[in-house]
Amino acid sequence: MRKRRIESPIVAIGKNVDESASIRQALGYLPIANFVNNEDCVVITANMVNNNPPEKAVVVGPQSLREIIKFFKERNPKRIVVAAGSGGTDTKTVLTNYGYDKVIEEEKVEFIDLNVGPFTNIVIGGKVVKETKINKLIDEATIIVSFTQLKIHEEATMSAALKNIALSWPPAQVHGYPKKNLGIHEDLHDFIVAMVKNIPIDLSIVSLNPAMVGTGPSKGAAKRSDMVIASFDPVACDTICARLLGFKPQAINYLYRCITDGVGEGNIQNIDVKGAKLIDIEKEFSQIAYGQSFAIDE
Numbered sequence: 657m658r659k660r661r662i663e664s665p666i667v668a669i670g671k672n673v674d675e676s677a678s679i680r681q682a683l684g685y686l687p688i689a690n691f692v693n694n695e696d697c698v699v700i701t702a703n704m705v706n707n708n709p710p711e712k713a714v715v716v717g718p719q720s721l722r723e724i725i726k727f728f729k730e731r732n733p734k735r736i737v738v739a740a741g742s743g744g745t746d747t748k749t750v751l752t753n754y755g756y757d758k759v760i761e762e763e764k765v766e767f768i769d770l771n772v773g774p775f776t777n778i779v780i781g782g783k784v785v786k787e788t789k790i791n792k793l794i795d796e797a798t799i800i801v802s803f804t805q806l807k808i809h810e811e812a813t814m815s816a817a818l819k820n821i822a823l824s825w826p827p828a829q830v831h832g833y834p835k836k837n838l839g840i841h842e843d844l845h846d847f848i849v850a851m852v853k854n855i856p857i858d859l860s861i862v863s864l865n866p867a868m869v870g871t872g873p874s875k876g877a878a879k880r881s882d883m884v885i886a887s888f889d890p891v892a893c894d895t896i897c898a899r900l901l902g903f904k905p906q907a908i909n910y911l912y913r914c915i916t917d918g919v920g921e922g923n924i925q926n927i928d929v930k931g932a933k934l935i936d937i938e939k940e941f942s943q944i945a946y947g948q949s950f951a952i953d954e
Contacts, residue, residue, distance in 0.1 A: 669931035676723035682886035685930035692731035703804035706744025713868035713878035741770030782850035807872035817860035822851035845909040857890040891920025
């Protein structure tokens with residue numbers, strides 16, 4: 657895969673009850689000045705996994721999506737595309753039911769349904785799924801953004817920046833609903849690793865406003881905090897996300913493999929957390945999520 661636009665171990669924490677403000681705060685901690693140029697095609701891959709509302713922590717908030725669109729519009733790229741590929745239902749149903757279509761229309765950006773073609777074929781080298789068709793938008797994207805909610809996941813252990821890309825891009829037109837027909841879920845962790853080795857994630861934005869604990873990606877309990885996590889390194893981002901849920905990266909197979917295979921930074925000593933102390937946000941979120949304050953390294 658091509659290199660990410662910026663290699664940086666910074667993981668930024670935005671904290672505000674207004675999620676739009678929290679997103680801006682988090683992005684403000686990143687070395688963002690030269691991130692976008694006027695020739696870029698920015699693709700915002702938004703989690704629209706199925707037909708459940710944002711307040712249940714299943715899909716992203718439409719106004720938060722608007723804020724990210726505005727952030728990029730201010731930097732004048734050549735093209736901005738919102739892209740999504742629902743696994744549980746027709747993407748257009750999710751798009752219209754929760755107001756994403758209005759945001760996209762009002763902001764005058766494009767939308768592409770990743771579940772349909774035209775397609776290109778990529779060889780990903782997975783153990784079960786060795787290749788897959790994905791939308792040809794992949795050949796045009798110069799900046800790929802992963803925007804999603806943090807969740808405990810019944811099969812992947814955790815769903816955050818990496819899994820959002822790995823499961824949004826494979827088309828349901830090929831893999832079926834919920835994208836199981838060709839073997840993705842026979843070894844989901846392996847598939848996630850294979851996908852993120854082939855699709856560069858240039859910016860990760862993970863919302864905990866709300867996050868999901870219990871049985872994700874749809875049946876768990878929504879727990880609302882005021883945090884948004886952002887990073888140019890999706891592995892570093894997911895490593896911090898994991899700690900908030902109470903996991904070291906070794907507990908999440910695909911994340912640990914991404915670290916050992918050099919996809920990104922997973923050594924907590926090398927990750928530069930901005931905006932808050934890691935131990936403080938671990939305690940804060942654990943109290944919200946589990947009713948008890950704790951931190952892994954306390």
